[in-house]
Amino acid sequence: MIYFGCFILLLVLVSSLVFFLSILFGKKVKLNREKASPFECGFDPNSDFRLPFSLRFFLVTVIFLIFDVEIALLLPASIVFMFSSSFYWFFTIIVFLIILLFGLFFEWKEGALEWAE
Template identity: 65%
Template sequence: MFQLMIFTPLILTISSVVLVLSLALSKKSKMNREKSSPFECGFDANSNQRLPFSLRFFLVTIIFLIFDVEIVILFPAIQSIFTSQEFYWNFIFISFLIILLGGLFHEWKQGSLNWAI
């Protein structure tokens, strides 16, 4: 109870000082059309909305998501090295790598990894 009585005013004072300093020291910039317009996926929000979506942008996004999921799957697999049998772990890990390499070669063959326009 004693700590609550000491730290509550201290926390409120520090928060108030930080808030006042941030308001006082912030630079007020002029808002214009460019700054107030939303920015979504590299498209100009004020232009024609019927422009076709870039397939290259979509493929880059999908490849990024696939590699994120791969990393999420690999972290628990690395942790399980010490708790599982070596043969079982090696079989699962090699199977996972074969699937990943198959997907990588497929993307390469389809031209998804060619970044040049």
């Protein structure tokens, strides 16, 4: 038990030493407004004149990701078909596609797919 305590103490001392050496010898950078602020798609995050982000762009992105994941899950299913029972494979794929179609019809009904009104 005493070896473990000495080991932890040694780790803390070495990490503290490395931390303070990096602060002491680290490159000093003069901060200015441009380097201190995050870059967000060309918008200045500190100004009040930002336009609100369109929710339609977000919905199209989420729908694209959902159907992109669908393709990534369906393509390997043809390989799994050779190693499993055809009934279970067919049932799983049909249930998966029905869930996706219900989601697509729901988005269509809610108007998320209509870009211009």
